[in-house]
Amino acid sequence: MKLAVYNVENLFDRAKAMNLDTWEEGRPILEKFAALNGLLGQLHYNPADKTRMAELMRDLGLEKSDTGPFVILRRNRGGLxxxxxxxxxxxxxxxxADxxxxxxxxxxxxxxxxMRNTARVMIDLGADVLGVVEAESRPVLAAFNSEILPALGxxxxxxxxxxxxxxxxxxxxxxxxxxxxxxxxxRSRVDDRLPNGQPVFSRDCPAFEVATPSGARLSVLVNHLKSKxxxxxxxxxxxxxxxAERITAIYREMTDNGERHVAIIGDFNDTPASAPLAPLLDGTDLRDIFTHPAFDDGGYPGTYGLCNAANKIDYMLLSPxxxxxxxxxxxxxxxxxxxxxxKRxxxxxxxxxxxxxxxxxAALWAEIDL
Structure with missing residues:
Protein backbone atom coordinates (compact mmCIF):
# COMPACT_ATOMS: atom_id res chain seq x y z
CA MET A 1 0.00 0.00 0.00
CA LYS A 2 1.04 3.61 -0.49
CA LEU A 3 0.55 6.06 2.36
CA ALA A 4 0.93 9.79 1.71
CA VAL A 5 0.31 13.15 3.35
CA TYR A 6 -0.23 16.52 1.67
CA ASN A 7 -0.96 20.02 2.92
CA VAL A 8 -3.46 21.13 0.27
CA GLU A 9 -3.74 24.72 1.61
CA ASN A 10 -7.49 24.79 0.99
CA LEU A 11 -9.21 23.53 -2.12
CA PHE A 12 -11.91 25.99 -3.24
CA ASP A 13 -11.97 28.88 -0.76
CA ARG A 14 -9.43 30.43 1.56
CA ALA A 15 -9.50 33.36 3.96
CA LYS A 16 -8.55 36.50 2.00
CA ALA A 17 -6.03 37.40 4.68
CA MET A 18 -4.28 34.08 4.03
CA ASN A 19 -4.33 34.59 0.27
CA LEU A 20 -2.12 37.68 0.21
CA ASP A 21 1.21 37.60 -1.58
CA THR A 22 3.25 37.09 1.58
CA TRP A 23 2.63 35.75 5.08
CA GLU A 24 3.97 39.04 6.49
CA GLU A 25 1.02 40.88 4.92
CA GLY A 26 -1.62 38.52 6.25
CA ARG A 27 -0.22 37.89 9.71
CA PRO A 28 -1.21 41.25 11.32
CA ILE A 29 -4.77 40.84 10.03
CA LEU A 30 -5.09 37.34 11.44
CA GLU A 31 -3.62 38.42 14.78
CA LYS A 32 -6.05 41.34 15.08
CA PHE A 33 -8.93 39.06 14.10
CA ALA A 34 -7.93 36.62 16.84
CA ALA A 35 -7.54 39.41 19.41
CA LEU A 36 -10.94 40.92 18.60
CA ASN A 37 -12.62 37.50 18.62
CA GLY A 38 -11.14 36.84 22.04
CA LEU A 39 -12.43 40.11 23.45
CA LEU A 40 -15.88 39.67 21.94
CA GLY A 41 -16.15 36.24 23.55
CA GLN A 42 -15.67 37.53 27.10
CA LEU A 43 -18.57 37.34 29.54
CA HIS A 44 -18.02 40.94 30.66
CA TYR A 45 -16.57 43.92 28.79
CA ASN A 46 -14.75 46.51 30.91
CA PRO A 47 -13.99 50.04 29.59
CA ALA A 48 -10.49 49.05 28.46
CA ASP A 49 -11.91 46.06 26.58
CA LYS A 50 -14.41 48.30 24.80
CA THR A 51 -11.71 50.79 23.80
CA ARG A 52 -9.51 48.02 22.45
CA MET A 53 -12.43 46.44 20.56
CA ALA A 54 -13.16 49.73 18.83
CA GLU A 55 -9.47 50.13 17.89
CA LEU A 56 -9.31 46.62 16.45
CA MET A 57 -12.55 47.11 14.53
CA ARG A 58 -11.15 50.27 12.96
CA ASP A 59 -7.92 48.47 12.07
CA LEU A 60 -9.95 45.70 10.43
CA GLY A 61 -11.95 48.14 8.32
CA LEU A 62 -15.22 47.93 10.28
CA GLU A 63 -15.55 51.60 11.23
CA LYS A 64 -18.31 52.36 8.72
CA SER A 65 -19.74 48.92 7.99
CA ASP A 66 -20.00 45.41 9.39
CA THR A 67 -18.21 44.20 6.25
CA GLY A 68 -14.50 44.96 6.07
CA PRO A 69 -11.99 43.96 3.40
CA PHE A 70 -10.96 40.83 5.32
CA VAL A 71 -13.58 40.21 8.03
CA ILE A 72 -17.36 40.29 8.51
CA LEU A 73 -19.08 41.16 11.78
CA ARG A 74 -22.43 39.36 11.90
CA ARG A 75 -24.90 40.93 14.34
CA ASN A 76 -28.06 38.87 14.49
CA ARG A 77 -29.65 40.27 17.64
CA GLY A 78 -28.84 42.62 20.49
CA GLY A 79 -26.88 45.84 20.59
CA LEU A 80 -23.14 45.32 20.29
CA ALA A 97 -24.78 37.73 26.55
CA ASP A 98 -25.93 41.16 25.33
CA MET A 115 -6.60 24.25 -7.46
CA ARG A 116 -5.98 22.13 -10.54
CA ASN A 117 -2.32 21.65 -9.61
CA THR A 118 -3.40 20.47 -6.17
CA ALA A 119 -5.53 17.87 -7.93
CA ARG A 120 -2.64 16.85 -10.19
CA VAL A 121 -0.48 16.17 -7.14
CA MET A 122 -3.20 14.06 -5.53
CA ILE A 123 -3.62 12.09 -8.77
CA ASP A 124 0.08 11.58 -9.48
CA LEU A 125 0.84 10.50 -5.92
CA GLY A 126 -1.27 7.41 -6.50
CA ALA A 127 -1.79 6.97 -2.78
CA ASP A 128 -4.07 4.31 -1.35
CA VAL A 129 -4.38 6.28 1.88
CA LEU A 130 -3.88 10.07 1.81
CA GLY A 131 -3.81 12.36 4.82
CA VAL A 132 -4.84 15.91 3.93
CA VAL A 133 -4.05 19.09 5.84
CA GLU A 134 -5.79 22.48 5.49
CA ALA A 135 -8.99 21.32 3.80
CA GLU A 136 -12.05 23.50 4.39
CA SER A 137 -14.60 20.85 5.34
CA ARG A 138 -15.75 17.35 4.50
CA PRO A 139 -18.33 18.54 1.92
CA VAL A 140 -15.62 20.59 0.19
CA LEU A 141 -13.14 17.71 0.27
CA ALA A 142 -15.80 15.33 -1.05
CA ALA A 143 -16.73 17.74 -3.86
CA PHE A 144 -13.08 18.18 -4.82
CA ASN A 145 -12.72 14.40 -4.88
CA SER A 146 -15.84 13.76 -6.99
CA GLU A 147 -15.63 16.75 -9.35
CA ILE A 148 -12.05 18.00 -9.79
CA LEU A 149 -10.05 14.78 -9.71
CA PRO A 150 -12.14 13.08 -12.46
CA ALA A 151 -12.09 16.27 -14.54
CA LEU A 152 -8.30 15.94 -14.74
CA GLY A 153 -8.36 12.24 -15.51
CA ARG A 187 -11.65 9.20 17.26
CA SER A 188 -11.52 13.00 17.47
CA ARG A 189 -9.43 14.93 20.01
CA VAL A 190 -11.03 18.36 19.59
CA ASP A 191 -12.08 18.37 23.25
CA ASP A 192 -8.67 17.54 24.75
CA ARG A 193 -7.84 20.42 27.10
CA LEU A 194 -4.78 22.14 28.52
CA PRO A 195 -4.65 22.94 32.25
CA ASN A 196 -5.92 26.46 31.45
CA GLY A 197 -9.03 25.01 29.81
CA GLN A 198 -8.00 25.85 26.24
CA PRO A 199 -8.07 23.14 23.53
CA VAL A 200 -4.79 21.28 23.09
CA PHE A 201 -5.11 21.04 19.34
CA SER A 202 -5.44 24.05 17.08
CA ARG A 203 -7.33 21.85 14.59
CA ASP A 204 -7.68 18.25 15.77
CA CYS A 205 -5.64 15.07 16.14
CA PRO A 206 -8.07 12.53 14.67
CA ALA A 207 -7.17 8.85 14.66
CA PHE A 208 -8.47 6.84 11.71
CA GLU A 209 -8.39 3.06 11.60
CA VAL A 210 -7.87 1.78 8.06
CA ALA A 211 -8.23 -1.84 6.96
CA THR A 212 -6.00 -3.15 4.16
CA PRO A 213 -6.80 -5.84 1.57
CA SER A 214 -4.42 -8.21 3.39
CA GLY A 215 -6.49 -7.94 6.55
CA ALA A 216 -3.94 -5.84 8.42
CA ARG A 217 -5.04 -2.67 10.21
CA LEU A 218 -3.34 0.69 10.15
CA SER A 219 -3.97 3.58 12.55
CA VAL A 220 -3.34 7.03 11.06
CA LEU A 221 -3.22 10.21 13.15
CA VAL A 222 -3.35 13.38 11.02
CA ASN A 223 -2.02 16.59 12.51
CA HIS A 224 -1.49 20.28 11.86
CA LEU A 225 0.38 21.73 14.81
CA LYS A 226 0.50 25.34 15.96
CA SER A 227 2.08 27.70 13.43
CA LYS A 228 5.18 29.77 14.19
CA ALA A 244 3.59 17.14 20.81
CA GLU A 245 3.34 15.93 24.41
CA ARG A 246 -0.33 15.03 23.98
CA ILE A 247 0.32 13.17 20.71
CA THR A 248 3.08 11.28 22.50
CA ALA A 249 0.66 10.25 25.24
CA ILE A 250 -1.96 9.19 22.68
CA TYR A 251 0.63 7.12 20.81
CA ARG A 252 1.72 5.39 24.01
CA GLU A 253 -1.88 4.60 24.89
CA MET A 254 -2.33 3.02 21.47
CA THR A 255 0.82 0.91 21.63
CA ASP A 256 0.09 -0.10 25.24
CA ASN A 257 -3.22 -1.44 23.91
CA GLY A 258 -1.40 -3.60 21.39
CA GLU A 259 -1.48 -1.41 18.24
CA ARG A 260 1.68 -2.00 16.18
CA HIS A 261 1.00 -0.24 12.89
CA VAL A 262 0.68 3.46 13.70
CA ALA A 263 1.45 6.45 11.45
CA ILE A 264 1.48 10.04 12.72
CA ILE A 265 1.50 12.37 9.74
CA GLY A 266 0.98 16.02 8.87
CA ASP A 267 2.35 19.54 9.05
CA PHE A 268 4.11 19.98 12.42
CA ASN A 269 5.26 23.56 11.71
CA ASP A 270 8.72 23.01 13.19
CA THR A 271 12.05 21.37 12.43
CA PRO A 272 13.35 17.99 13.68
CA ALA A 273 15.83 19.51 16.16
CA SER A 274 13.32 21.92 17.68
CA ALA A 275 12.54 21.81 21.41
CA PRO A 276 8.74 21.82 20.92
CA LEU A 277 8.83 18.61 18.87
CA ALA A 278 11.34 16.83 21.13
CA PRO A 279 8.70 14.95 23.18
CA LEU A 280 7.42 13.32 20.01
CA LEU A 281 10.60 12.92 17.96
CA ASP A 282 13.03 12.07 20.76
CA GLY A 283 10.74 10.73 23.46
CA THR A 284 9.14 7.88 21.50
CA ASP A 285 10.21 4.99 19.27
CA LEU A 286 8.53 6.60 16.26
CA ARG A 287 10.75 6.77 13.17
CA ASP A 288 10.82 9.64 10.68
CA ILE A 289 10.37 8.37 7.11
CA PHE A 290 13.26 10.68 6.08
CA THR A 291 15.65 8.40 7.98
CA HIS A 292 14.69 5.23 6.11
CA PRO A 293 17.46 3.92 3.79
CA ALA A 294 14.93 3.50 0.97
CA PHE A 295 13.70 7.10 1.24
CA ASP A 296 14.62 9.61 -1.49
CA ASP A 297 14.46 13.28 -0.44
CA GLY A 298 14.97 14.45 -4.03
CA GLY A 299 18.16 16.28 -3.16
CA TYR A 300 16.65 18.71 -0.65
CA PRO A 301 16.12 18.22 3.09
CA GLY A 302 12.99 20.37 3.44
CA THR A 303 9.30 20.06 2.63
CA TYR A 304 8.12 23.68 2.47
CA GLY A 305 8.98 26.73 0.36
CA LEU A 306 12.37 26.22 -1.26
CA CYS A 307 12.87 23.07 0.85
CA ASN A 308 15.99 24.05 2.75
CA ALA A 309 16.75 22.30 6.05
CA ALA A 310 14.98 25.07 7.98
CA ASN A 311 11.83 24.25 6.01
CA LYS A 312 11.52 20.60 7.04
CA ILE A 313 8.11 20.89 8.72
CA ASP A 314 6.01 18.07 7.19
CA TYR A 315 6.30 14.61 8.69
CA MET A 316 5.48 10.95 8.38
CA LEU A 317 6.35 9.24 11.67
CA LEU A 318 5.97 5.47 11.76
CA SER A 319 5.91 2.94 14.58
CA PRO A 320 8.87 0.50 14.43
CA LYS A 343 14.88 26.06 -10.72
CA ARG A 344 15.37 23.52 -7.97
CA ALA A 362 5.59 19.00 -0.75
CA ALA A 363 3.74 15.73 -0.35
CA LEU A 364 5.40 12.80 1.42
CA TRP A 365 4.78 9.19 0.47
CA ALA A 366 5.84 5.69 1.50
CA GLU A 367 5.31 2.27 -0.04
CA ILE A 368 4.58 -0.10 2.84
CA ASP A 369 4.31 -3.87 2.67
CA LEU A 370 1.14 -4.18 4.72
Whole structure:
Protein backbone atom coordinates (compact mmCIF):
# COMPACT_ATOMS: atom_id res chain seq x y z
CA MET A 1 0.00 0.00 0.00
CA LYS A 2 1.04 3.61 -0.49
CA LEU A 3 0.55 6.06 2.36
CA ALA A 4 0.93 9.79 1.71
CA VAL A 5 0.31 13.15 3.35
CA TYR A 6 -0.23 16.52 1.67
CA ASN A 7 -0.96 20.02 2.92
CA VAL A 8 -3.46 21.13 0.27
CA GLU A 9 -3.74 24.72 1.61
CA ASN A 10 -7.49 24.79 0.99
CA LEU A 11 -9.21 23.53 -2.12
CA PHE A 12 -11.91 25.99 -3.24
CA ASP A 13 -11.97 28.88 -0.76
CA ARG A 14 -9.43 30.43 1.56
CA ALA A 15 -9.50 33.36 3.96
CA LYS A 16 -8.55 36.50 2.00
CA ALA A 17 -6.03 37.40 4.68
CA MET A 18 -4.28 34.08 4.03
CA ASN A 19 -4.33 34.59 0.27
CA LEU A 20 -2.12 37.68 0.21
CA ASP A 21 1.21 37.60 -1.58
CA THR A 22 3.25 37.09 1.58
CA TRP A 23 2.63 35.75 5.08
CA GLU A 24 3.97 39.04 6.49
CA GLU A 25 1.02 40.88 4.92
CA GLY A 26 -1.62 38.52 6.25
CA ARG A 27 -0.22 37.89 9.71
CA PRO A 28 -1.21 41.25 11.32
CA ILE A 29 -4.77 40.84 10.03
CA LEU A 30 -5.09 37.34 11.44
CA GLU A 31 -3.62 38.42 14.78
CA LYS A 32 -6.05 41.34 15.08
CA PHE A 33 -8.93 39.06 14.10
CA ALA A 34 -7.93 36.62 16.84
CA ALA A 35 -7.54 39.41 19.41
CA LEU A 36 -10.94 40.92 18.60
CA ASN A 37 -12.62 37.50 18.62
CA GLY A 38 -11.14 36.84 22.04
CA LEU A 39 -12.43 40.11 23.45
CA LEU A 40 -15.88 39.67 21.94
CA GLY A 41 -16.15 36.24 23.55
CA GLN A 42 -15.67 37.53 27.10
CA LEU A 43 -18.57 37.34 29.54
CA HIS A 44 -18.02 40.94 30.66
CA TYR A 45 -16.57 43.92 28.79
CA ASN A 46 -14.75 46.51 30.91
CA PRO A 47 -13.99 50.04 29.59
CA ALA A 48 -10.49 49.05 28.46
CA ASP A 49 -11.91 46.06 26.58
CA LYS A 50 -14.41 48.30 24.80
CA THR A 51 -11.71 50.79 23.80
CA ARG A 52 -9.51 48.02 22.45
CA MET A 53 -12.43 46.44 20.56
CA ALA A 54 -13.16 49.73 18.83
CA GLU A 55 -9.47 50.13 17.89
CA LEU A 56 -9.31 46.62 16.45
CA MET A 57 -12.55 47.11 14.53
CA ARG A 58 -11.15 50.27 12.96
CA ASP A 59 -7.92 48.47 12.07
CA LEU A 60 -9.95 45.70 10.43
CA GLY A 61 -11.95 48.14 8.32
CA LEU A 62 -15.22 47.93 10.28
CA GLU A 63 -15.55 51.60 11.23
CA LYS A 64 -18.31 52.36 8.72
CA SER A 65 -19.74 48.92 7.99
CA ASP A 66 -20.00 45.41 9.39
CA THR A 67 -18.21 44.20 6.25
CA GLY A 68 -14.50 44.96 6.07
CA PRO A 69 -11.99 43.96 3.40
CA PHE A 70 -10.96 40.83 5.32
CA VAL A 71 -13.58 40.21 8.03
CA ILE A 72 -17.36 40.29 8.51
CA LEU A 73 -19.08 41.16 11.78
CA ARG A 74 -22.43 39.36 11.90
CA ARG A 75 -24.90 40.93 14.34
CA ASN A 76 -28.06 38.87 14.49
CA ARG A 77 -29.65 40.27 17.64
CA GLY A 78 -28.84 42.62 20.49
CA GLY A 79 -26.88 45.84 20.59
CA LEU A 80 -23.14 45.32 20.29
CA UNK A 81 -22.13 48.71 18.95
CA UNK A 82 -23.19 52.06 17.59
CA UNK A 83 -21.57 54.15 14.86
CA UNK A 84 -22.21 57.86 15.58
CA UNK A 85 -22.61 60.20 12.61
CA UNK A 86 -19.56 62.06 13.86
CA UNK A 87 -17.49 58.93 13.31
CA UNK A 88 -15.92 56.23 15.38
CA UNK A 89 -17.33 53.12 17.06
CA UNK A 90 -19.00 52.91 20.47
CA UNK A 91 -19.28 49.47 22.08
CA UNK A 92 -22.64 49.44 23.90
CA UNK A 93 -22.83 45.79 24.99
CA UNK A 94 -21.49 44.98 28.45
CA UNK A 95 -20.74 41.33 27.67
CA UNK A 96 -21.24 38.40 25.31
CA ALA A 97 -24.78 37.73 26.55
CA ASP A 98 -25.93 41.16 25.33
CA UNK A 99 -25.72 40.32 21.63
CA UNK A 100 -25.93 37.38 19.23
CA UNK A 101 -23.57 37.10 16.30
CA UNK A 102 -20.03 36.32 15.25
CA UNK A 103 -16.83 37.67 13.73
CA UNK A 104 -15.76 35.80 10.60
CA UNK A 105 -12.93 35.89 8.11
CA UNK A 106 -13.97 36.65 4.54
CA UNK A 107 -13.18 33.99 1.96
CA UNK A 108 -12.27 34.25 -1.69
CA UNK A 109 -11.85 31.56 -4.36
CA UNK A 110 -8.49 29.86 -4.60
CA UNK A 111 -6.54 30.48 -7.83
CA UNK A 112 -7.96 28.06 -10.43
CA UNK A 113 -4.51 26.99 -11.64
CA UNK A 114 -3.47 26.31 -8.05
CA MET A 115 -6.60 24.25 -7.46
CA ARG A 116 -5.98 22.13 -10.54
CA ASN A 117 -2.32 21.65 -9.61
CA THR A 118 -3.40 20.47 -6.17
CA ALA A 119 -5.53 17.87 -7.93
CA ARG A 120 -2.64 16.85 -10.19
CA VAL A 121 -0.48 16.17 -7.14
CA MET A 122 -3.20 14.06 -5.53
CA ILE A 123 -3.62 12.09 -8.77
CA ASP A 124 0.08 11.58 -9.48
CA LEU A 125 0.84 10.50 -5.92
CA GLY A 126 -1.27 7.41 -6.50
CA ALA A 127 -1.79 6.97 -2.78
CA ASP A 128 -4.07 4.31 -1.35
CA VAL A 129 -4.38 6.28 1.88
CA LEU A 130 -3.88 10.07 1.81
CA GLY A 131 -3.81 12.36 4.82
CA VAL A 132 -4.84 15.91 3.93
CA VAL A 133 -4.05 19.09 5.84
CA GLU A 134 -5.79 22.48 5.49
CA ALA A 135 -8.99 21.32 3.80
CA GLU A 136 -12.05 23.50 4.39
CA SER A 137 -14.60 20.85 5.34
CA ARG A 138 -15.75 17.35 4.50
CA PRO A 139 -18.33 18.54 1.92
CA VAL A 140 -15.62 20.59 0.19
CA LEU A 141 -13.14 17.71 0.27
CA ALA A 142 -15.80 15.33 -1.05
CA ALA A 143 -16.73 17.74 -3.86
CA PHE A 144 -13.08 18.18 -4.82
CA ASN A 145 -12.72 14.40 -4.88
CA SER A 146 -15.84 13.76 -6.99
CA GLU A 147 -15.63 16.75 -9.35
CA ILE A 148 -12.05 18.00 -9.79
CA LEU A 149 -10.05 14.78 -9.71
CA PRO A 150 -12.14 13.08 -12.46
CA ALA A 151 -12.09 16.27 -14.54
CA LEU A 152 -8.30 15.94 -14.74
CA GLY A 153 -8.36 12.24 -15.51
CA UNK A 154 -7.96 10.96 -11.96
CA UNK A 155 -9.97 8.37 -10.11
CA UNK A 156 -11.79 9.64 -7.03
CA UNK A 157 -11.07 8.12 -3.65
CA UNK A 158 -13.72 5.73 -2.35
CA UNK A 159 -13.70 7.08 1.21
CA UNK A 160 -13.43 10.71 2.31
CA UNK A 161 -13.52 11.71 5.96
CA UNK A 162 -12.88 14.97 7.79
CA UNK A 163 -13.96 15.88 11.31
CA UNK A 164 -14.54 19.58 11.90
CA UNK A 165 -11.80 20.93 14.18
CA UNK A 166 -11.13 23.93 16.39
CA UNK A 167 -9.82 26.38 13.80
CA UNK A 168 -12.26 29.11 12.75
CA UNK A 169 -10.43 29.70 9.47
CA UNK A 170 -11.55 26.43 7.86
CA UNK A 171 -8.21 24.62 7.85
CA UNK A 172 -8.96 21.11 9.05
CA UNK A 173 -7.31 17.70 8.64
CA UNK A 174 -8.79 14.58 7.09
CA UNK A 175 -8.20 11.26 5.37
CA UNK A 176 -8.99 9.85 1.93
CA UNK A 177 -8.66 6.19 0.96
CA UNK A 178 -9.18 3.91 -2.02
CA UNK A 179 -11.42 0.92 -2.56
CA UNK A 180 -10.13 -1.89 -0.39
CA UNK A 181 -8.91 0.49 2.30
CA UNK A 182 -12.09 1.34 4.23
CA UNK A 183 -12.00 3.78 7.13
CA UNK A 184 -13.29 2.10 10.27
CA UNK A 185 -13.23 3.44 13.81
CA UNK A 186 -12.45 7.15 14.19
CA ARG A 187 -11.65 9.20 17.26
CA SER A 188 -11.52 13.00 17.47
CA ARG A 189 -9.43 14.93 20.01
CA VAL A 190 -11.03 18.36 19.59
CA ASP A 191 -12.08 18.37 23.25
CA ASP A 192 -8.67 17.54 24.75
CA ARG A 193 -7.84 20.42 27.10
CA LEU A 194 -4.78 22.14 28.52
CA PRO A 195 -4.65 22.94 32.25
CA ASN A 196 -5.92 26.46 31.45
CA GLY A 197 -9.03 25.01 29.81
CA GLN A 198 -8.00 25.85 26.24
CA PRO A 199 -8.07 23.14 23.53
CA VAL A 200 -4.79 21.28 23.09
CA PHE A 201 -5.11 21.04 19.34
CA SER A 202 -5.44 24.05 17.08
CA ARG A 203 -7.33 21.85 14.59
CA ASP A 204 -7.68 18.25 15.77
CA CYS A 205 -5.64 15.07 16.14
CA PRO A 206 -8.07 12.53 14.67
CA ALA A 207 -7.17 8.85 14.66
CA PHE A 208 -8.47 6.84 11.71
CA GLU A 209 -8.39 3.06 11.60
CA VAL A 210 -7.87 1.78 8.06
CA ALA A 211 -8.23 -1.84 6.96
CA THR A 212 -6.00 -3.15 4.16
CA PRO A 213 -6.80 -5.84 1.57
CA SER A 214 -4.42 -8.21 3.39
CA GLY A 215 -6.49 -7.94 6.55
CA ALA A 216 -3.94 -5.84 8.42
CA ARG A 217 -5.04 -2.67 10.21
CA LEU A 218 -3.34 0.69 10.15
CA SER A 219 -3.97 3.58 12.55
CA VAL A 220 -3.34 7.03 11.06
CA LEU A 221 -3.22 10.21 13.15
CA VAL A 222 -3.35 13.38 11.02
CA ASN A 223 -2.02 16.59 12.51
CA HIS A 224 -1.49 20.28 11.86
CA LEU A 225 0.38 21.73 14.81
CA LYS A 226 0.50 25.34 15.96
CA SER A 227 2.08 27.70 13.43
CA LYS A 228 5.18 29.77 14.19
CA UNK A 229 3.78 32.77 12.37
CA UNK A 230 0.50 33.38 14.18
CA UNK A 231 0.85 34.90 17.67
CA UNK A 232 3.93 35.39 19.85
CA UNK A 233 6.90 33.06 19.44
CA UNK A 234 7.04 31.88 23.06
CA UNK A 235 3.30 31.24 23.16
CA UNK A 236 3.34 29.39 19.83
CA UNK A 237 6.29 27.23 20.90
CA UNK A 238 4.61 26.36 24.19
CA UNK A 239 1.40 25.39 22.39
CA UNK A 240 3.27 23.26 19.86
CA UNK A 241 5.19 21.51 22.65
CA UNK A 242 1.94 20.79 24.53
CA UNK A 243 0.50 19.32 21.33
CA ALA A 244 3.59 17.14 20.81
CA GLU A 245 3.34 15.93 24.41
CA ARG A 246 -0.33 15.03 23.98
CA ILE A 247 0.32 13.17 20.71
CA THR A 248 3.08 11.28 22.50
CA ALA A 249 0.66 10.25 25.24
CA ILE A 250 -1.96 9.19 22.68
CA TYR A 251 0.63 7.12 20.81
CA ARG A 252 1.72 5.39 24.01
CA GLU A 253 -1.88 4.60 24.89
CA MET A 254 -2.33 3.02 21.47
CA THR A 255 0.82 0.91 21.63
CA ASP A 256 0.09 -0.10 25.24
CA ASN A 257 -3.22 -1.44 23.91
CA GLY A 258 -1.40 -3.60 21.39
CA GLU A 259 -1.48 -1.41 18.24
CA ARG A 260 1.68 -2.00 16.18
CA HIS A 261 1.00 -0.24 12.89
CA VAL A 262 0.68 3.46 13.70
CA ALA A 263 1.45 6.45 11.45
CA ILE A 264 1.48 10.04 12.72
CA ILE A 265 1.50 12.37 9.74
CA GLY A 266 0.98 16.02 8.87
CA ASP A 267 2.35 19.54 9.05
CA PHE A 268 4.11 19.98 12.42
CA ASN A 269 5.26 23.56 11.71
CA ASP A 270 8.72 23.01 13.19
CA THR A 271 12.05 21.37 12.43
CA PRO A 272 13.35 17.99 13.68
CA ALA A 273 15.83 19.51 16.16
CA SER A 274 13.32 21.92 17.68
CA ALA A 275 12.54 21.81 21.41
CA PRO A 276 8.74 21.82 20.92
CA LEU A 277 8.83 18.61 18.87
CA ALA A 278 11.34 16.83 21.13
CA PRO A 279 8.70 14.95 23.18
CA LEU A 280 7.42 13.32 20.01
CA LEU A 281 10.60 12.92 17.96
CA ASP A 282 13.03 12.07 20.76
CA GLY A 283 10.74 10.73 23.46
CA THR A 284 9.14 7.88 21.50
CA ASP A 285 10.21 4.99 19.27
CA LEU A 286 8.53 6.60 16.26
CA ARG A 287 10.75 6.77 13.17
CA ASP A 288 10.82 9.64 10.68
CA ILE A 289 10.37 8.37 7.11
CA PHE A 290 13.26 10.68 6.08
CA THR A 291 15.65 8.40 7.98
CA HIS A 292 14.69 5.23 6.11
CA PRO A 293 17.46 3.92 3.79
CA ALA A 294 14.93 3.50 0.97
CA PHE A 295 13.70 7.10 1.24
CA ASP A 296 14.62 9.61 -1.49
CA ASP A 297 14.46 13.28 -0.44
CA GLY A 298 14.97 14.45 -4.03
CA GLY A 299 18.16 16.28 -3.16
CA TYR A 300 16.65 18.71 -0.65
CA PRO A 301 16.12 18.22 3.09
CA GLY A 302 12.99 20.37 3.44
CA THR A 303 9.30 20.06 2.63
CA TYR A 304 8.12 23.68 2.47
CA GLY A 305 8.98 26.73 0.36
CA LEU A 306 12.37 26.22 -1.26
CA CYS A 307 12.87 23.07 0.85
CA ASN A 308 15.99 24.05 2.75
CA ALA A 309 16.75 22.30 6.05
CA ALA A 310 14.98 25.07 7.98
CA ASN A 311 11.83 24.25 6.01
CA LYS A 312 11.52 20.60 7.04
CA ILE A 313 8.11 20.89 8.72
CA ASP A 314 6.01 18.07 7.19
CA TYR A 315 6.30 14.61 8.69
CA MET A 316 5.48 10.95 8.38
CA LEU A 317 6.35 9.24 11.67
CA LEU A 318 5.97 5.47 11.76
CA SER A 319 5.91 2.94 14.58
CA PRO A 320 8.87 0.50 14.43
CA UNK A 321 6.77 -2.38 13.04
CA UNK A 322 5.46 -0.12 10.28
CA UNK A 323 8.86 1.46 9.57
CA UNK A 324 10.34 -2.02 9.06
CA UNK A 325 7.77 -2.68 6.33
CA UNK A 326 8.66 0.40 4.24
CA UNK A 327 9.93 -0.55 0.79
CA UNK A 328 10.30 2.93 -0.75
CA UNK A 329 9.46 6.55 -0.02
CA UNK A 330 10.01 10.06 -1.21
CA UNK A 331 9.09 13.73 -1.45
CA UNK A 332 6.75 14.84 -4.24
CA UNK A 333 7.50 18.47 -5.20
CA UNK A 334 6.13 18.69 -8.75
CA UNK A 335 3.20 20.86 -7.67
CA UNK A 336 5.42 23.36 -5.84
CA UNK A 337 6.99 26.57 -7.14
CA UNK A 338 10.59 25.51 -7.93
CA UNK A 339 12.21 28.92 -7.67
CA UNK A 340 13.69 30.61 -10.71
CA UNK A 341 17.45 31.17 -10.33
CA UNK A 342 17.91 28.31 -10.90
CA LYS A 343 14.88 26.06 -10.72
CA ARG A 344 15.37 23.52 -7.97
CA UNK A 345 13.13 20.77 -9.33
CA UNK A 346 10.88 19.99 -12.24
CA UNK A 347 7.38 21.39 -11.74
CA UNK A 348 4.18 21.03 -13.73
CA UNK A 349 4.17 23.32 -16.79
CA UNK A 350 1.06 24.94 -15.29
CA UNK A 351 3.10 26.22 -12.31
CA UNK A 352 4.13 29.39 -14.09
CA UNK A 353 4.38 31.56 -10.96
CA UNK A 354 4.27 31.04 -7.19
CA UNK A 355 0.52 31.71 -7.06
CA UNK A 356 -0.12 28.77 -9.40
CA UNK A 357 1.50 26.20 -7.12
CA UNK A 358 -0.76 23.48 -5.81
CA UNK A 359 0.69 24.18 -2.37
CA UNK A 360 3.77 25.65 -0.70
CA UNK A 361 4.23 22.18 0.79
CA ALA A 362 5.59 19.00 -0.75
CA ALA A 363 3.74 15.73 -0.35
CA LEU A 364 5.40 12.80 1.42
CA TRP A 365 4.78 9.19 0.47
CA ALA A 366 5.84 5.69 1.50
CA GLU A 367 5.31 2.27 -0.04
CA ILE A 368 4.58 -0.10 2.84
CA ASP A 369 4.31 -3.87 2.67
CA LEU A 370 1.14 -4.18 4.72
Missing amino acids: LRRPKTGGILIEADGR WVGSLELRDEPVNEHA GSPFRHVMLIDGNDERGIDVGLMSREGFPIGAM GYGGTAEANAKRKAQ ALFDRVRAGGVFRTGMWPGSRP WEAYPEVGRPADAGSDH
